[in-house]
Amino acid sequence: MTGCAQHSQRLSGLAVFFSVFLPFALGHYLSSLLRTVNAVLAPNLVQSLSLSSGQLGLLTSAFFFSFALVQLPVGIALDRYGPRKVQLVLMLLAGAGALMFAHGDSFAELVLARAVIGFGLGGCFMSAVKSISGWIAPERLPSVHGYLIAVGGLGAASATLPVRLALQFTDWRGLFTMLGALAACIGLLIWLVTPRPAASAPKAPAPTVQSILDVYRDPAFRKTISLMVVPHMVFFGIQGLWMGRWLSDVAHFSDAAVAYLLYLSMAAVIFGAIAVGMLTEWAGRRGVVPLDVAAVGIGLFLLVQVGIVLNFKPGFQTLSVMFTLVGTITGIEYAIVARSMPPSLTGRAATCLNLLIFIGAFLVQAGFGQVLGWWNANVLHQYPAMAYQTAFGILVLLQLPGLVLYVWRRGRAPAAAGMQERREGAVA
Template identity: 30%
Template sequence: MRAGIAALLAAYVLSQFYRAFLAVLTPVLQTDLGATASDLAAASGLWFLAFAVMQIPVGEALDRIGPRLTTAALVGTGAVGAVIFAMAGGPGAIKLAMVLIGIGCSSVLMASYYIFARSYAPAVFGTLAGATVGIGNLGNIGSSLPLSLAVEAFGWRGSLWGLAAITALIALAILTLLRDPPRTGGGQKGSLLDLLRMPALWPMLIMMAVCYAPAASIRGLWVGPLFRDVFGADAAWIGQVSLIMGLAMVAGSFAYGPLERVLGTRKWLIFGGNALALACLTGLWLSPQSPALTIALLAGLGFAGASFPMVIAHGRAFIPAHLTGRGVTLLNLFGIAPVGLLQLVTGRIHASTAPDPASAPYATIFGFIALMLAAGLVVYAFSQDRTD
């Protein structure tokens, strides 16, 4: 089982890599294929959309088929997407490739959570979930400087062919090494509607919708434009800021599990962490003028905003065993879909806000995200605590 989980972890590192790697490829794709910034933004959005749409069928498949065949088949689909990307002749092929890669990544994290929920003590679920995300976030780091070095050495097509091969090998490793956990007994049946009828689950779904999107959307979309437009940063400086925020997100993912054991509560740990994230967003909203302070606030947001594995752990504690797959993927759907939606909304906010001063559009974006998180915290305050 450990070798199979290691294969899933490798696949999740790839998933994090694929959702962030277009930023590094943007200049060369614009030069070679004429792909505009809007083309690549659309391609990135399609990745998130495909990933989100797949969560419901993935949940069904995890409960009915099991994580081994489900994940191996989908990661293989992602390898096909990487091949199409490597052979792309224009922006349309890139968009198709990103859809297939998004589908390929859609089950990896949830397969891991399914196995943790079914094979390990409930009390360690939050720690295992957070550690998985922390390790997977190393893919964000790989999609920056290491990818740029690979593109310099092998070209972007050669790099994509290498990624396609790695993706295919990981799919084969999952098929060969992973073992499905035992099935639940008793022949119990259920559906997604059974989960949606659970009042206790809704505060966690709302919290999922607001806890991951702030750090993910700012790290993935707005750090670069903010530092370019407000502080005149070059690519190297932007890369350093992105790395700092990414490392803070990794550290936060590892910190939430041990903090749960120390504090003995999930609800108030999640509430307190996201209240700290809200404070950082408020600081960015009110004063995005000092580069040092902005970097510190972004790092704080990255650290505190890494609570979504713990929110899934909180929600999972209310989910019946025979609905584990559908339950964790429903929670993940509420976490991942808002990222894409927030990118679209904040893009319109940026376009419609006069850059006078240059920080004004970004302050408006941070203010909008802060209000969104504050509303989610109000709802979550009425949730039931459960720590297994």
């Protein structure tokens, strides 16, 4: 019996919530807040440093790049040392990065600080997944992961109107100082309240490069990412920065209106994540596999982006909210992967998935800015609608093959099964 199983027999569900779920969920909350805060701070940063669209994209996406680089080392550390120890170190590092950002005076210094923040927050979600997976039944994973993603949505929502309100009392430097202190406090909270592993629990064997490659070679893993990983990249890369700029540049909403719409969008993540978890469990009881649910959601996600490409002006507000509401379907891939992998690989599986997602999010966020740079900005640093239509059109074309491939495979499966039955009948 594992240490987690021993603990789960002694702790009530309420105790597990307060001592396991909540501390790690707070880390994910802060990670989502810092990932998306530049969507609101973009005008302040552009004004302070006179940034181009390419520089703004690079500055913000540095978080994703460093986040991706740290995934495999953190995944190995999680399986070897456990989430409690790993998160204490990482959250203190994130706090140091936030303080560096608060005191940065140049573009290069802020890029470096943003990267350090990404390093420190790189283990938040997968630490939570690793901890939670050891305390609940596998069939409960989709809904519990949905709750975790909802907490992340709350963090993203906190990066909108609450941040704009905070800027009335301090500047962006003071804000990052407070966020740095919060990161350190969360790390200490995890260390103090999370149950220690049982002394008799065996330490996980040292992982190898082969064990990492085994994750990527797993058929279920590859089938999942072929459908979901590119939409997940787009979801993270766009909602953390460019959705707000699109509302400002193309829809010509004021900064206050943009902050309000971003708040509604990020709040929609909370309801969307919970709904996705509940819908997936409901569909599972009726024989529908989670990947089929995900395929329907990704189809809707692409339709929302097509509306943006077509520059559907009457629906600008609705499209901005629907992008994040429907985009939460991409988060279900963590639960799908966690259910398909052995427990000893859950940490590495989550990090392998994160490695792909966040490298892709970095490329999406930075590349989107480069595409906008093909056009000249006006005196207000705004880019024309055609620039955004082109950038979003490229993203749609990148996501479409995965959905087409899944539908094609889904259609072939019944035909292959029928052919096999006919062969068995002939043999009989």
